[in-house]
Amino acid sequence: MSESNYLYMHNISKSFPGVKALSNVDLEVRQGEVHALLGENGAGKSTLLKILSGAYTKDEGEIFVNGKKIEQMTTKLAEELGISVIYQEFNNLPHLSIAENIFLGRQPLKKNGLIDWKKCYDESRKLLKKVGLDLDPRIAVSKLKVAQQQMVEIAKALSQDAKIIVMDEPTAPLTQIEIENLFQVIRELKASNVSVIYVSHRLNEIKEICDRITFLRDGCFVGKADVKDMEISDMVRMMVGRDLTNMYPKSKAVIGEPVLKVENLSTEEKLRNVNLVLHKGEILGLAGLVGAGRTELARAIFGADKISTGTVQINGKTIEIKNIRHAIAHKIGLVPEDRKKQGLVLILNLIQNTTLASLKKYVQFGKLNLKKEKKDTEHYIQRLRTATPNAWAKVENLSGGNQQKVVLSKWLCADSEILIIDEPTRGIDVGAKVEIYELMNELVEKGMSILMISSEMPELMGVCDRIAIMHEGKITGELERSEFSEERIMAYATGQVI
Known part of the structure; x- marks a missing residue:
């Protein structure tokens, strides 16, 4: 172990019933560095970090923190060590x-044993200032934006005198x-000698903010490198074990x-x-900044939000979509941004999730035809190459990419002809992203039409035939593929006239 390493995890192994999650994995993190932990979903990143935090117990291996060997890591000990x-x-x-969130269970007390609220609020203000927030610490966390909630989590870590902060898909x-x-807060943490372990599938962020990388694949350590020595293509190769020469395969659909x-x-x-046209066999992108109205448009078309004025036509016929059932009846499907809360029932299995939107066709004489449900689900498992032990497995145990495939299977099973996909690859690793793009291409080549919402401009420009851009609840611009550029998309997204 190098003396420069503040954290050293050596030959860490962990097994679950029937699964070897980690096999002899190493992780070395220096004091005051931003260290990326990269790997596809299922590579073992979460398991390794749960061992570091004390949530899981390692089967084999050694852990050293600041030169001291930790025989048995627990959540309490991890907190005491500043993890x-x-x-x-x-x-x-x-x-x-x-x-209350920052000092939960650790509130400063007066001599009489009561909580010293003045000190609690004063200390909270100091911590909030460190992470760039000028907020009243008495505000309920529920009233904060997501980015502000994240900064409160960092402030909480600093209140515990954190030496190592793990950030899982923070952006x-x-x-x-x-x-x-x-990123500015991360740089300030680094300058204060706090180490950050950074987990993300956005490889351009790794290039910008991280110093070194550890790569995992299939539960094994496959290498480490300095970020300055790696191109994004090199990172992809280390993660997936092969070249992905075409990150954005393009459909040849008519x-x-x-x-x-x-x-x-x-x-x-x-x-x-809002005025919008989607053609048969087309992937139409919908771009815009957060709050522009992209998700609201998807929900309105899908019947989840009420339309005040205007019309929706399907195949030239004006229809009234009062609710989600009407949308499904007109062959419209929605893959929501939050697949876990809105697209899936996590405690149910693949069969139950796949047939959820089309149960009517499985009812015979008042009973569900379970055999047909299973047969159709297995068909979509094979067609989408969903990695699962079997059709009876619970969806909550699948990786993000495979969960997304189950949501897609649900709408294929419902015979959808128009598919709205909101952030199709959020939280999905680079290998699974390409699989999702290839699947989208396959669908439009067979006649489906896709409206795709994404916050990643390279993704939109790589996958879509056209892009419509929204700003403050309306369409401000539309670009053909030959006109795509990040500058033009951003100009429309910020309301500029071109």
């Missing part, structure tokens, strides 16, 4: 105040400005007549006179 993990799903209590829900603010036409569509909350 803090900020998960994608924040660990806060939204009904409590910022100060997934953030706007570009919020990402830049986060684009036909309009299948969906939205005219002067408005809602009470957000949308204002």
Whole structure:
């Protein structure tokens, strides 16, 4: 072990019933560095970090923190050692105040044993200032934006005198400005000799903010490198074990007549006179900044939000979509941004999730035809190459990419002809992303039409035939593939006239 390593995890192994999750994995993190931990979903990153945080017990291996060997890591010991993990799903209590969340279970006390609220609020203000927030610490966390909640989590870690902060997909829900603010906080943490372990599938971020990388694949350590010595293509090769020469495979579908036409569509909350046309066999991108109204448009078309004025046409016929059932009946499917909360029932198995939107066709004489459900689900497992032990497996145990495939299977099973996909690859590793793009291409080549919402401009420009751009609830521009550029998309997204 090098003396420069503040954290050293050596030959870490962990098995679960029937699964070898980690096999002789090493992780070395220096004091005051930003260290990326990269690997596809299922590579073992989460298991390794849960061992570091004390949530899991290692089967084999050694852990050293600041030169001291840790025989048995526990959550309490990890906290005492200054190890803090900020998960994608924040660990806060939204009904409590910022100060209560920061000092939960550790509130400063007066001599009489009562909580010293003045000290609690004063210390919270100091911590919030360190992470760039000028907020009243008495505000409930539920009233904060996602980016602010994330900063409160970092402030909480600093209150525990954190020496190592793990950030798991920290930028997934953030706007570009919020990402830049986060990176500034990370740089300040680094300058204070705090180490950051950074987990992300956005490889351009790794290039910008990280110093070194450790690569995992299939539960094994496959290498480490300095970021300055790695191109993004090199990172991809280390993660997936092969070259992905075409990150954005493009469909050869023949684009036909309009299948969906939205005219002067408005809602009470957000949308204002939106006009949009989607053609048969087309992937139409929908770009815009967070809050522009992209998700609201998807929900309105799908019947989840009420339309105030305007019309929706399917195959040239004006229809009224009052609710989700009407949308499904007109062959419209929606893959939502939050697949775990809105697209899946995690405690149910693949069969139950796949047939959820099309149960009517499995009812015979008042009973579900379970045999047909299973047969169809297995068909979509094979067609989409979903990695699962079997059709009876619970969806909550699948990786993000495979969960996304189950959501897609649900709408294929419902015979959808128009598919709206909101952030199709959020939280999905680079190898699974290419699989999702290839699947989208396959679908449009067979006549489906896709409306795709994404916050990643390279993804939109790589996959889509056209891109419509939204700003403050309306469409401000539309670009053909030959006109694509990040500058033009951003200009329309910020309301500039070109």
